[in-house]
Amino acid sequence: MTEFVSAISSKNISLELSTKLLEAAVEKGKELGMPFSISIVDRVGNLKAFSAMDNAPVLSLDIAQNKAFSAATYNRATHEWYDRLKDDPPLLHGLVHTERLVIFGGGYPIKIDGELIGGIGVSGGHYTHDMQVCEAALEVLEQLTTKAV
Amino acid sequence: MTEFVSAISSKNISLELSTKLLEAAVEKGKELGMPFSISIVDRVGNLKAFSAMDNAPVLSLDIAQNKAFSAATYNRATHEWYDRLKDDPPLLHGLVHTERLVIFGGGYPIKIDGELIGGIGVSGGHYTHDMQVCEAALEVLEQLTTKAV
Amino acid sequence: MTEFVSAISSKNISLELSTKLLEAAVEKGKELGMPFSISIVDRVGNLKAFSAMDNAPVLSLDIAQNKAFSAATYNRATHEWYDRLKDDPPLLHGLVHTERLVIFGGGYPIKIDGELIGGIGVSGGHYTHDMQVCEAALEVLEQLTTKAV
Amino acid sequence: MTEFVSAISSKNISLELSTKLLEAAVEKGKELGMPFSISIVDRVGNLKAFSAMDNAPVLSLDIAQNKAFSAATYNRATHEWYDRLKDDPPLLHGLVHTERLVIFGGGYPIKIDGELIGGIGVSGGHYTHDMQVCEAALEVLEQLTTKAV
Numbered sequence: 018m019t020e021f022v023s024a025i026s027s028k029n030i031s032l033e034l035s036t037k038l039l040e041a042a043v044e045k046g047k048e049l050g051m052p053f054s055i056s057i058v059d060r061v062g063n064l065k066a067f068s069a070m071d072n073a074p075v076l077s078l079d080i081a082q083n084k085a086f087s088a089a090t091y092n093r094a095t096h097e098w099y100d101r102l103k104d105d106p107p108l109l110h111g112l113v114h115t116e117r118l119v120i121f122g123g124g125y126p127i128k129i130d131g132e133l134i135g136g137i138g139v140s141g142g143h144y145t146h147d148m149q150v151c152e153a154a155l156e157v158l159e160q161l162t163t164k165a166v
Numbered sequence: 167m168t169e170f171v172s173a174i175s176s177k178n179i180s181l182e183l184s185t186k187l188l189e190a191a192v193e194k195g196k197e198l199g200m201p202f203s204i205s206i207v208d209r210v211g212n213l214k215a216f217s218a219m220d221n222a223p224v225l226s227l228d229i230a231q232n233k234a235f236s237a238a239t240y241n242r243a244t245h246e247w248y249d250r251l252k253d254d255p256p257l258l259h260g261l262v263h264t265e266r267l268v269i270f271g272g273g274y275p276i277k278i279d280g281e282l283i284g285g286i287g288v289s290g291g292h293y294t295h296d297m298q299v300c301e302a303a304l305e306v307l308e309q310l311t312t313k314a315v
Numbered sequence: 316m317t318e319f320v321s322a323i324s325s326k327n328i329s330l331e332l333s334t335k336l337l338e339a340a341v342e343k344g345k346e347l348g349m350p351f352s353i354s355i356v357d358r359v360g361n362l363k364a365f366s367a368m369d370n371a372p373v374l375s376l377d378i379a380q381n382k383a384f385s386a387a388t389y390n391r392a393t394h395e396w397y398d399r400l401k402d403d404p405p406l407l408h409g410l411v412h413t414e415r416l417v418i419f420g421g422g423y424p425i426k427i428d429g430e431l432i433g434g435i436g437v438s439g440g441h442y443t444h445d446m447q448v449c450e451a452a453l454e455v456l457e458q459l460t461t462k463a464v
Numbered sequence: 465m466t467e468f469v470s471a472i473s474s475k476n477i478s479l480e481l482s483t484k485l486l487e488a489a490v491e492k493g494k495e496l497g498m499p500f501s502i503s504i505v506d507r508v509g510n511l512k513a514f515s516a517m518d519n520a521p522v523l524s525l526d527i528a529q530n531k532a533f534s535a536a537t538y539n540r541a542t543h544e545w546y547d548r549l550k551d552d553p554p555l556l557h558g559l560v561h562t563e564r565l566v567i568f569g570g571g572y573p574i575k576i577d578g579e580l581i582g583g584i585g586v587s588g589g590h591y592t593h594d595m596q597v598c599e600a601a602l603e604v605l606e607q608l609t610t611k612a613v
Contacts, residue, residue, distance in 0.1 A: 023460055024326040024432045025220045031518055032490070034321040043479070061224050061359050064525055067514035069506075071478050078511055090224035107248040107270035108293065110262055115229060134322045162321055180369050181341070192330070208367075213376055216365035220329055227362055323518045359522050388522035405546040405568035406591070408560055413527065 029059040030135035035066035038154040045153035053141035054081035060133050062086040077140035083117045084124030084138025092133050096122035123147030178208040179284035184215035187303040194302035202290035203230035209282050211235040226289035232266045233273030233287025241282050245271035272296030327357040328433035333364035336452040343451035351439035352379035358431050360384040375438035381415045382422030382436025390431050394420030421445030476506040477582035482513035485601040492600035500588035501528035507580050509533040524587035530564045531571030531585030539580050543569030570594030
């Protein structure tokens with residue numbers, strides 16, 4: 018007989034890790050010489066930590082948050098959507114209208130040992146720049162989580 | 167002389183039937199090995215019954231509800247939209263912005279003897295998976311309604 | 316030296332438990348002879364399971380969801396708010412405008428061993444009726460969780 | 465003859481200062497032993513920096529942001545509203561419905577030399593706690609701006 022399951026466990030990104038990721042992202046932004054908005058959300062897409070670099074475009078504030086939301090709530094990097102949509106017309110013309118769903122680069126799930134704990138979203142440059150900023154943050158994640166959990 | 171009509175009757179899905187459909191949908195979801203959100207609405211699109219399988223993507227919660235809403239409020243399965251839109255640019259580029267309208271698979275009207283009584287919407291996989299889950303639920307509807315009304 | 320904390324763990328209500336609570340709530344609703352809407356959310360307030368009894372007032376659909384949301388996202392039963400607000404005019408006139416916050420009875424946190432795992436919200440009668448329906452569901456929770464975790 | 469004015473200057477809080485204020489606020493939150501959400505906005509109310517302490521109530525995420533928004537966009541601490549409203553029924557019953565306006569404590573304008581540069585908002589405890597957290601952050605502001613500008 019299978020046991021009755023009353024609750025399921027999940028992990029969420031800590032503020033401590035979120036702050037480290039923001040720092041690394043801002044560092045990368047300075048290196049690129051462009052002002053970005055950077056958003057960290059927990060695994061259900063709720064805002065956890067946020068930094069807007071000085072003079073970041075106002076439009077980037079929401080886009081960064083929506084990218085982080087998209088990445089966490091579907092557990093998929095935002096740049097991975099387009100290849101899955103481009104030959105599937107109903108999705109290409111339909112899914113893109115989903116509120117807060119971003120289908121271009123700059124949003125990544127944050128995982129520890131393969132388990133989703135949150136998302137990061139960056140906006141301010143072309144999405145290829147935004148992706149570089151995310152990747153700089155996620156490198157720090159890897160360094161930190163290799164050392165300790 | 168035509169009779170004066172003071173009221174019109176309509177039927178709405180019962181909670182009892184809704185619960186049966188949800189059970190069948192969850193069963194199918196387990197068989198596919200993916201966590202889905204499943205929504206049942208009444209004939210005017212109001213939420214009647216809902217189940218989110220454990221670890222269903224957060225994004226699927228609203229999409230499932232919007233698919234059920236779309237199917238019931240236009241009395242059309244959501245996968246039937248695209249073929250009607252694709253050669254009609256004003257609709258293809260315009261109608262898709264209708265709030266809550268979903269134009270890809272995973273939403274079906276629920277009917278008894280051809281009469282609309284509600285809608286079902288499923289989200290969590292590719293829409294082909296979502297459609298399988300809906301169809302499993304609608305098979306139960308057919309079995310139940312063949313036996314009795 | 317304190318250890319670096321990269322993630323925090325939390326538990327969420329399962330669909331299996333949610334379904335049991337809905338059944339108990341509907342049972343109580345039938346006993347009271349009134350149609351209720353009953354909503355179960357997880358610990359961050361996302362919809363997990365929902366039932367609208369046949370002929371439940373349309374207005375009750377959203378109120379039930381908002382009560383469950385309020386109870387889970389502030390970890391407080393909705394009927395406990397008023398006594399804390401009534402002699403604190405800035406809150407009494409201000410806090411009540413918080414979107415989705417309900418300050419009358421019919422929403423309860425769902426906890427296991429003192430840990431928040433979700434919320435239940437009921438609407439359809441006077442809030443004293445709604446509270447009875449919630450309590451009937453939470454009694455089942457207690458029975459189930461005393462037997463197993 | 466008055467001069468033709470083609471542009472007006474304004475100052476906005478920097479990310480560097482915002483980060484310092486967040487750190488001081490989180491420190492105070494730990495001292496109080498409660499998890500708070502802390503939001504910093506610029507002088508027009510746009511999000512600049514944000515931290516949600518681990519296990520902060522979900523409801524506090526938006527309230528903190530709305531308090532910071534209210535304080536900056538009206539250049540008034542949120543706790544100063546009630547005394548101005550309480551004997552003015554049209555405002556007391558009308559103004560409180562303004563979207564995002566919070567009229568209880570926990571939101572403060574951020575100023576340098578009397579000039580508005582942003583706002584801070586805190587939520588998670590009773591508003592008297594939230595105010596203590598804000599004040600701890602604003603003390604740091606004073607220390608920093610006494611030393612240099």
